[in-house]
Amino acid sequence: MSIQLFDLTGKTALVTGSSRGLGRAFAEGLAAAGAEVILNGINEQRLTTAAREMSEAGHRVQTAAFDVTDDDAVKEAFSRFDEDGVEIDIVVNNAGIQFRKPMLELETADWQRVLDTNLTSAFVVGREAARRMVERGQGKIINIGSLTSELARATVAPYTVAKGGVKMLTKAMAAEWGGLGIQANAIGPGYMLTDMNEALTSNPEFDAWVKGRTPAGRWGKPEELIGTVVYLASQASDYINGQIIYADGGMISVL
Ligand code: GCO
Numbered sequence: 313m314s315i316q317l318f319d320l321t322g323k324t325a326l327v328t329g330s331s332r333g334l335g336r337a338f339a340e341g342l343a344a345a346g347a348e349v350i351l352n353g354i355n356e357q358r359l360t361t362a363a364r365e366m367s368e369a370g371h372r373v374q375t376a377a378f379d380v381t382d383d384d385a386v387k388e389a390f391s392r393f394d395e396d397g398v399e400i401d402i403v404v405n406n407a408g409i410q411f412r413k414p415m416l417e418l419e420t421a422d423w424q425r426v427l428d429t430n431l432t433s434a435f436v437v438g439r440e441a442a443r444r445m446v447e448r449g450q451g452k453i454i455n456i457g458s459l460t461s462e463l464a465r466a467t468v469a470p471y472t473v474a475k476g477g478v479k480m481l482t483k484a485m486a487a488e489w490g491g492l493g494i495q496a497n498a499i500g501p502g503y504m505l506t507d508m509n510e511a512l513t514s515n516p517e518f519d520a521w522v523k524g525r526t527p528a529g530r531w532g533k534p535e536e537l538i539g540t541v542v543y544l545a546s547q548a549s550d551y552i553n554g555q556i557i558y559a560d561g562g563m564i565s566v567l
Contacts, residue, residue, distance in 0.1 A: 317548040321346035325545060326400045328380050328437055329407030331358040333506040334456065334534050338404050341538030342545055343371035347402065351375045352389075374398075380407045380433035390440040402452045402545045403441040405434035405478075410508050412467045423470045430474035434481055438496070442489055449493035454544045455482045457500040457556050459564055475500075479556050486554030495553045497544045502560025504532045528561025 325342045329335040331353040343349045343366060351366075351373060353359045359375040366373045378389040393400060408430040411422050434455050445451025458475040460468060478498060485496035503522045505513060512518045513531065523529055540559050543549050558564045 318542055318546045319346055320402070320542065320546060323347045323401040323545070324350065324399060325402035325404065326350045326352060326376070326437075326441070327404040327406055328352045328433065330404075331355060331362040333508060334501065334504060334537060335404070335406040336362060337534035337537060338406055338454075338541045339373070340366065340369075340371070341535070341541050342402065342404075343373065344538070345542045345546070347545070348372040348374070350398070350400070352380070352407070353377060354379050380437055381428045383436055386433075386436050386440055390444070394444070399448065400441050400444065401450070403437060403454065404541065404545075405437055405453070405455045407433055408456065408471075408474075408508075410468065410471055412511070414467055415469045418469065426470035427474050427477075430471060431477040431481065434478055438481070438485060442485070442492075442494055445494050446489065446492040451489075451494045452545050452549075453482075453485055453489075453494060453496040454541060455485075455496065455498040457482070457498040459500060459502055459558070459560055461498070461500050461556060462564060482556060483554040490553045495544075495549060497549065497552055497554065498556040499537060499540050499544065500556050500558040500560065500564070501537055502526060502532050502558070502563045504534055504537075506534060525566075526561040526563045527566055528563075530561065532559065532561055 325347040327335050327339045330339040330351045339349045356377045363373045363375045378385045411426050438453050455478050457478045460472040460475040461479040464472045482496050482498040537559050
């Protein structure tokens with residue numbers, strides 16, 4: 313047994329939605345483990361800044377701006393990777409949005425937008441990546457679930473449905489691609505300190521609820537997900553397939 317099991321030198325990882333938040337932490341973790349990282353997002357300026365900061369920190373990083381909810385844009389991005397000889401070994405389907413509204417007031421278009429961004433994108437990007445991975449007989453797909461992959465919370469129905477779907481998409485990928493050399497697994501983060509959760513972290517009642525409800529007694533920091541993403545991206549997890557690992561300070565295990 314050696315720590316080299318976790319070494320990602322020579323691998324290329326695409327992380328969707330990675331100019332900030334959890335995606336950025338995933339990208340930095342994979343880069344620190346040796347991977348060349350492709351940052352993705354739709355805001356070119358934010359991507360360029362993130363890429364510059366990561367390069368200055370000594371990481372190998374590129375950017376690919378495309379909209380993960382646009383089927384054609386995803387296909388074009390992968391065609392460009394093909395033309396440039398870029399082979400994606402690891403995909404982290406991280407791109408996601410939140411929209412908090414009680415269902416009785418929720419418009420169908422907002423429901424759809426959340427499903428497109430948080431669930432369908434993982435299928436579309438995963439499919440394009442897997443089409444190439446099966447030719448090489450190897451690849452790692454890491455989908456980002458949530459505590460809401462298992463449990464509902466009022467006001468976030470479409471997110472909950474999308475993240476429940478991400479869990480089952482992960483199993484579907486394992487079922488179809490496991491025999492072709494691909495491992496598809498998911499990470500289910502707990503309540504994390506990110507921009508997306510700003511409305512929650514700044515709400516004293518919600519903050520107290522999270523701290524009281526989580527055995528760890530605190531929110532998670534994005535960098536605390538790095539060990540899990542590196543594990544799932546590496547040879548160390550070659551016989552793990554279709555799993556969702558909750559990195560949540562123990563929240564999902566207790567009432
Ligand atoms: C929410 C949050 C979610 C949680 C996540 C915990 O409104 O519920 O924005 O993103 O942080 O569900 O896993």
